[in-house]
Each structure stands twice: as C-alpha cells, then as structure tokens.
Amino acid sequence: MTTSTQSGRKVTMEEFDAIFESVKNWGRWGPDDQLGTLNLITPAMVRAAAGLVRSGRRVSMQIPINTVAGPDNPNPAIHFVTQGHDIDIGSRGLRFGLDFLGMAAHGDCHTHVDALNHISYRGLTYNGKPATEVLTSKGGTSLGIDAIASRGGLVGRAVLLDLPRFRGVKWLEPGEAVTRAELEACEPAQGVHLAEGDIFVYRTGHHQRRLELGPWDNGPDGEGKAGLHVDTIPWMRERGIAAFLPDGDGEAVPSCVEGMTYPIHPLQIVAMGMLTADSLQFEDLARACEEEGRFEFMVVGLPLRLPGGTGSPWNPIAIF
Amino acid sequence: MTTSTQSGRKVTMEEFDAIFESVKNWGRWGPDDQLGTLNLITPAMVRAAAGLVRSGRRVSMQIPINTVAGPDNPNPAIHFVTQGHDIDIGSRGLRFGLDFLGMAAHGDCHTHVDALNHISYRGLTYNGKPATEVLTSKGGTSLGIDAIASRGGLVGRAVLLDLPRFRGVKWLEPGEAVTRAELEACEPAQGVHLAEGDIFVYRTGHHQRRLELGPWDNGPDGEGKAGLHVDTIPWMRERGIAAFLPDGDGEAVPSCVEGMTYPIHPLQIVAMGMLTADSLQFEDLARACEEEGRFEFMVVGLPLRLPGGTGSPWNPIAIF
Amino acid sequence: MTTSTQSGRKVTMEEFDAIFESVKNWGRWGPDDQLGTLNLITPAMVRAAAGLVRSGRRVSMQIPINTVAGPDNPNPAIHFVTQGHDIDIGSRGLRFGLDFLGMAAHGDCHTHVDALNHISYRGLTYNGKPATEVLTSKGGTSLGIDAIASRGGLVGRAVLLDLPRFRGVKWLEPGEAVTRAELEACEPAQGVHLAEGDIFVYRTGHHQRRLELGPWDNGPDGEGKAGLHVDTIPWMRERGIAAFLPDGDGEAVPSCVEGMTYPIHPLQIVAMGMLTADSLQFEDLARACEEEGRFEFMVVGLPLRLPGGTGSPWNPIAIF
C-alpha cells in the first residue's frame, strides 16, 4: 500500500463544505433532537448487542486519569487525597479516605466523550441551532452531555477496525490519514461489516506509541498524529455509524483539509450529530479481540449527567 | 406494621463488632484481592444479566451533578464553561465549547461509587490491610477505585426492592431503618429473590422527598435520613449480594448502633469488601419497573479510572 | 436623623445616566490608561502617606477566607491540605505541608479588589473601551488586575468614615443608603477631610452584624444590605477619591436606583475608573482608630499579578 493511498489527497475548504452539506443530519430527527446519530440505535439493536455477550469478559477503554503535565497534557487533571487513613477523625475507630478531582472535559490526554454542544461551525451547532443560544460562557441550554447521559448513555454493537494490525505495524505514524478505501479493505480482512446503528471503534495505536516512545506534542505545531481522511465521513454517513470511538481523536495532524486544523470533529459533531469520543486506549481491547476471536462486541459508555456539559470523562467498556 | 418492626432495636458496639466479625470476607479471595464481593459475579452471571435485556429500555440512576450549595451539599461541585461559542477563536468558522468540572468524590448530594480504600475500621481496610499502607494523604497504593474501573466496573443482574411501594408511602421518613424482616417480606411481594452475585438496588424515596420538600440537613446533627438496620448486613452476607445501590446512602440517621454514626458503610466496605454506592435516584427506575412489569434488570456502572481514587462520580444505568 | 435623610430618595435610570456622564473620567489619563483614579495618587502623596506611620501598628482588613457555604457564600472557596506532617516523604526527617486554594475572584463573602475590567455598561468598560475587546470568556487583554498589581498596588493616605459610630448604632441595617449629606456631616465629627488622592474607607458595620447575627442573604432577593446612595458618587468625583474600601460592597440593597440592582459599582468602576474593593472588615480597624486617636493612616493593598484577572483576593492593611 502506498503512502498516497494511506493518507489520501489534500482537500480544499470548498470540498470540505460540500462534504459538510452532503452528510448533514439536521432536522432528520426533529428540530429539538438531542441525540443525533444515537437515534440510529434502536431498542432492538440494544437487545441484539446484549446478545453478543457470551464469555462475559469486560475490557475498559479508558486511559487512567493523568495528573502529570507533559507535551500532550499541558493542563493535567488535579487530584488531591484530602483525607487519608492517617487522620484520626475521632469516630470509634472509623476513618474515611476522601479526595477531590478536577479536570477539563477536553484534552488530548484524557479519555472523554464530546457533547453535541462542543463544536459549532459558522455560528451553528448540530441541527442548525444558533451556537450562541446553545452554549455561551454563561452555560448551556441544550445539546449538553446530560442530554445523552440522562437517556442511558451509549449502548450498542461495536466493531473494532484495528489499522495497525491490518497494516502489520505497531502503530500508524503521526500525520497518516486513513482513507475510506482502507477502512473498506480492513473490514473483510477482519471478517466484519459496519452497518446502521453500529459503534465504530477505530484503532491507530496512538496509545501504544505513547507507552513505548513517551508523550509527544501532537498538536498542529508539534509532531502531529494519525487519524482519518475526510473521505471516510461520507462512508460513515452511508453506513449509518452511530458513534465513533478512536484512540487519539480521529484527526490526522497535519490535517488533510487545506487551511483547517481539525476537520473531522465538525463533520461528525456539527454536521452529523455523531457521538464522538477522544483519547481512548485499545491495547487491552485489541488483545481481547484476538483471544476471543472476534472484532464485534457490546459497548457501554456512560457519561456523567453534567448539566450543559461540553463533554464528560468516561470509562466505556467492551463486553464479550 | 409498627415502628419497632420498621426500624428495629438499638444495637450495641459489642453487637456491631460481632456482626463485623461474622460477615468478614477477609482472605476469601486471596490476600491481594482488589474486587471484594464483585468476585461473586461470575462471567456466566454477566451473560445471564445481558439475557435480561429485552425491551432495550435504559434508565439512568444518577442525580444531575449539583453545583448549588445547600444543607445537604455544603461543598458543591464546581463547573465552569471556560469557552462558549460566543468566543471567536479565529479558526475558519470553527468554535469549541470547553468546560471544567471539579468535585469531591464523596458527598450526600452527588451520585458516586465508593472504593474499597474509602473506609477503615480500627486501622484496617478490607482484607485486613493496614489502612495507612492503603491510603494516606500522600495517595493510595491499593484498593482504589481504579482497581474496579480498570476491570470493567459493575455489570450484573440487579433487583430493585422499592420500600415506599411496599409500605404504600411516598418515601421513608428520616430516621427509619429497614430490617431484614422487612426486606424478606418485600421480596415475595415484588416477585423477586436476591441471590448470590446479585446487585441490590434499595429505594427509600430519599430523592423523591428532596424533589418535593427540598434539601434538608440529613447528617447526624440534622434531620437524619432513612436507611438500613444493621441486621440486614448478615442477610446480605448470606445471600451473597455483590453490590449495594441505594438512594440516600443506606445509612439510617440517627444510627441504630449506640455510639456509632455510620455503621452500615464499614460493615459493607471494610468487613465484606462490598461495592457500595451513594446517593442514587430511582424515580425513573421505579416507574420503568412498573411499566416493564419486572423488578430485575441488567445494571452497568462504570467508575472512572482514577489511580488511588477513594471513589468516583458515576452514572449507572439499568437496561431492561 | 430621619430615615429619608439616611437613605435618600429614589433615583430614576435617567438620573443615573446623567450622573454617569457627569463623573466620567474617560480619556482623562490618556486612551490607554490602566490605572484610573489611582493616577490621582502622586509620588509625593505616597511619601506623605508613609509619613503617617508613627506607632508602627498594623491592622488587616481582610475577612479570613471562608470555605463554608452559607446564604451569603453559595460558592465557597476550596482549600485542601494536600500533604500534612503525618506523611513521611522519606527525606532525612524532613516533611513538607502542602495545600491548594481555589476561589472565585468575586463574592460577597470574600475580601477582594475589583479590576477595571470587572464591569461594563452598555457595552463599554472604563475609558470607553468596547467591553468585548477588554474581556471575553476567552480571557482579558487590558484593564485586568495585573495592570494594578504590577505597578505596586494601592499605597496611599486613607481616611475611615465610621458610619455606625457617627450614628451611635452597632451597624447600619440592610437597605439603608448613606447620602452625601451624611458623609459630609461625618467628616467634621471625626476631624477628617477627604481630599484628592485619598483612599476612602467606608464602614457600615456589615461584618460586625454578621459576627453577631450570622450570615444572611444580602442579595436582591434576600434581606439586602446597607450601602451608599448614588448622590455620593459626584461627591467622590469632586473630592478626587482614589480608591473605595467598604465593608459589604458599598451597594445598598434594595438599590436607590429604580430598576437597577447595583448602581454604585458601575459608576465607580466604569465611569470613574475607581479602584474598588468588596467585603472588607473594619472591626479591628475601628478599634485601632479609637485607640490611636486618629482616623487617617497609611494603607497598602497588594492584588496578585493575575494576567487578565477580573479581581484578586487581597489582604490590605492599615499602618498607623
């Protein structure tokens, strides 16, 4: 496979806008819809996903919360043990350990799910709502993460496409962008097919690279990261993908769109209303898939009910 | 039913200690066990729990995160929208909403799960580990919430015992303690039986009372709250309950143990190593059970992977 | 003295706007001025203020930082000891106590100083700058508290007008508004005269009332608070007051302006560019003034250098 096939060609802003228009789900589920592509997961699909549970094996996809600053974690979480068992609280031998956790919802290094209010494009959020009505610095009124969290989060059938496995490498290198053609080639190689209402688990090996080489600056002024080519977006729209779970965040950096740094997120979140997560890790999952002999499984991901939240830390799991 | 039956008799510290000894699971799953009663949920039970998914209906059990101080929330969560869509970041029409969340793991008003390092009694945590080796204010070394979170959280069959429904009241009043006898009477009235590896969902109507009457000081110097009598603890041990999910926190205040404010938590967490949660809400769940015509369902609860954490906010769901 | 004299008459929005125009200092110290009325304190005045130091006695005007939620402190500061001396860090007998402090700059209960970017009126901040250029939720570009902090904060001659002492009461009651006439009567009664470049220390006894009666809701929907009538603003402009240090925040609640909740702050900060502080306490200061036999003294107040900050906690002192 050649580099050009792997990373695809550069796309103009005009082409980006044409893709944006062509994949829009605005109005598809009513003017006040809060769920976006999660609407594609029918109750019958939830039952079918539960039917995938056979061995009962569970695998977490969260990176442990990282309180250490680094090139990809400039604003680390803060975590204090505010009371340890060294503290006698004078209560009949009882002592209580207490702690405090503070973190920004978004950050390359913290596994989280994005709310549909997280991104706007040209003044509009998903469903064409004026962005400044949806979320200002005063707070949010709709499309917050609580909309998804209060309705039971993400539950459905998931399929892993393991790109490093497909290519026979340990990980995709920063800057590489996976095209629609490669995803379509990877599916039969793994014996799977992504269909309407499915959760797409997309592995580039980002976390494995970090484990082996250490953190790096993967932003636009740094070393970059592997992700998706924008030609995968129409493919996701055609297939009816309900949710996108990547390691990294699915964005190739440098981007494949001329002049736009992060084109994938707005196409997913703003245009399609797709549930999108960032910075998961699939090292345990990839191993489990090999051992279980299958790349499909039930996924449950449960954001916190944070009113107006632009996202939430979460710990989604695969159940085999 | 008389008040004495509902609330049971007062128990001495000596009796408390005898119960503590009689229900201990220390060493039962090895000296380095991190999971406690979650060990009782076998892979076959996970599969069986998934088999309960029929309608695909999902119900959240989390109270929305509460940033408003009040008598039961003296240390409210902090949540800031740090960037709204009113902010032009000069990126080709793209804007990003960002926020920050900070909260203590424990608090009567925030739905959370307790780690096994949360409580010690007489210098020891679950499994008889010296508490000051397990968790100091410097941090935790074992039994933290990450131990459970990294292994896929809580997944299993759950049974709701709806005490207000059983009694024909809107909620249990502060100070009332539910006895073993009442739990055993409630089971057949709902057509259920709690067995080994089950998740016990225990409703007192605490949250419904709060919705109707407003927040109140439910601590030892305040108006108190409804909970369990300690005689339910041996019953849980006999039945092999794997996890305990209450509204409120399961503690009757004033306590039924002379001289001890919170006796239920140490018996569950320290003696039995039981996964215990605090401050859930079951208003939506109770309605769903009525409508679905059953009081058993699959539960998934996913703590965050917070290294050494004494607990975690979470949003557990029931799936019907 | 009658209530009408004490509290003055109600003022319309039109009169408010006329006062606003009449006291404006916009452009007075150049279009890029960052200091407002602090420009009135000349180096010679700083030297003269230092000349007031005779006994060397110092008095703090800060209320201890309050981490307890209450009716006037709905978002308390957070303060964690993150490492105590109970923690052996394995360093040759050395141990270090560490803590973390988090707080909002503004709040009725926390002694703080306001930056000139804190308030805008009709889209403009002090000096007529467009408010959305000065400070958005993305951050601040000018008029932040660092502008004052980096130039050495507040140093000058201060005069205390002790209104409860003047009236012979323990404190002014919520809702009372002190007029220009009363200030002018209070001066000779204390043997002082406020002049250009002076720091005006204004005592209503707010903190003393809190110490004796406990906290109360002093907001527009609560019990209110004592403050200034707007007719004191032209008086401050005429006199050339450089800074305003009140207990409470100088605002009478309910306000004396029809339809506007907090009229004093915008007149001071936006129109005049006056350094204004909130929620100081003068119980120790009032006692010291009596004992020292004078109501004038040197004041030093030192905000933190927080880039773009809308204010800062601070601990200003009087030196006699």
Added chain:
Amino acid sequence: MTTSTQSGRKVTMEEFDAIFESVKNWGRWGPDDQLGTLNLITPAMVRAAAGLVRSGRRVSMQIPINTVAGPDNPNPAIHFVTQGHDIDIGSRGLRFGLDFLGMAAHGDCHTHVDALNHISYRGLTYNGKPATEVLTSKGGTSLGIDAIASRGGLVGRAVLLDLPRFRGVKWLEPGEAVTRAELEACEPAQGVHLAEGDIFVYRTGHHQRRLELGPWDNGPDGEGKAGLHVDTIPWMRERGIAAFLPDGDGEAVPSCVEGMTYPIHPLQIVAMGMLTADSLQFEDLARACEEEGRFEFMVVGLPLRLPGGTGSPWNPIAIF
C-alpha cells in the same frame, strides 16, 4: 574568585544538625509564638522603614501567575474567565466579568510566602511543636499563614544583595552556592549592612535566566539552581535577619549538604522561625535600585488570611 569560594565545601548531616541546634530560636519568643523572626521587627523599625519612602516609587516582586505547564511548573495554576462581557445577563446594560483561580501554595514557579507550618524536621516544627499537632492532612491548628497575615504581614526595611551585579555576570549558574564570605564582601561593595530586623532580598538572577533561556527543570533530578551555602545560616542568625526574599528559593541544587536535598528551608523555617518566600523576581527591583542609587527600601508583603494555610501567593512590593 574561585569556584570553591563561590560554592563552598560540602557539609555532612552531622554538621547540618549542629548548625540547626546553634541557630534555633525555639522558645525565644514564648512557647506559643506564631511570628518567629518577625518579632525582630519592632514598631520603631516599621516607622523607620516608612521613613525610607522618598521618591514614592513602587516595584512589584511577584512573577505573574503562570498557568502554563513546563519543566519547572508541572502543576500550573488554573485560571478561568467564567463570565466575560460577551455575556448578556439581562441587567439594564450592566455586565460583569468573573473568574476563578486555583493554585497550590508551593511551587518553584509561583511567587509565594511560606508559613511556619510548611516544614517539619524530625517530627517537630518551629518552636519544637509536634508536627502532627500543627498540621495534618485534616488541616492546621497553628503556625499557619493566617497567623502572619492577620497581624499585618511583612513590613520593614529591606536590603538587596545583588549577587550577579557583584560578580559581574548576568546570573548565577545552577548549582552555585553563595557563602557567608561572599555575602559579607557584597555588602560593602553595595554600601549596605544588614542588621537586626532587616529583610534580606537575595538576587541570583534566577528569573532573568528563565526569561532569556526559558524554563528548566531545577529540581534534584534536573539541572539544578543557584542558592545559598548553609554557612550563611549562622550569619543570618547573628545578624538577626527577619525575613528572606530570594529569587529561586535560596536553595542551591544540588545541595551543599551530603544526603539532604533542601537544607536551607528547614534551617530558616524550622530552626529559626524565619519568614521565607520563594520564587520572587527582582529584575525590576535591581533596575530601580540602580536608578534610585540605593539598595535599601521599605518592603510590604501581604499574605492572604487563609486559616491553616501552609503558604500564600503574594505580591510583595518595594517602596523607595
């Protein structure tokens, strides 16, 4: 000047302990003293310090609060604008800018003052108090920063010893330790003499190096930093230094004591009860001293009244 003169010889732990004993001020100002060497500043000295104010020029010694992670700032402050003027709060044209600041008291990169409860040695704090009675992770009972803050902070005569100026270099290099001999040589070269009750301002050029070369890891596993040799401690005790204000933190890294990483702080804080600050910047101050033609001036430093705090951010100023 030879390197050995500049940096002095290595000292053993036994010698360290002997110095510790010889400079102890325990009991000197009573068993319950909270002020340590601040007791040396008499009211007359405060008046004399005020007498140094001639030009009225003021210079801040704080580094702007740094929210950017880096090798010397692994736990940056958090600062959020929580409401900008872009937010219409519907209040008659009035808008309010709001923000939140959170920070650890201690950190190489944040200008702060240490409380006397900050350090313990062999189980004891200043004045021989058992450290676990003074401060645990539950909170502090005495010797907190509020003890100093409530008494009016630090006010007195200060003298700058500008070591880079003395040596004719831009800054002292990491690892260099300034000896007593060099301090004594620097004094006459600058025409000053430090005496009882004086504030010792000690410049190594740490901040200038950071401005020019960027941040570096100045910890024990990093590139180190310039500071003091322990032989300066008896000199400070003999002279009666009341407070120590360094850039960096006065610690040479690597340390001059075999096997102990930070020997200067415990000698100052635990043994002598000296008010000690960390991480100030004197670039503006050094320039002002040159221009004013003198190296002595009034200093005012005002910690926050944080009950039990182990330190406080502050913005001390020099007044000429």
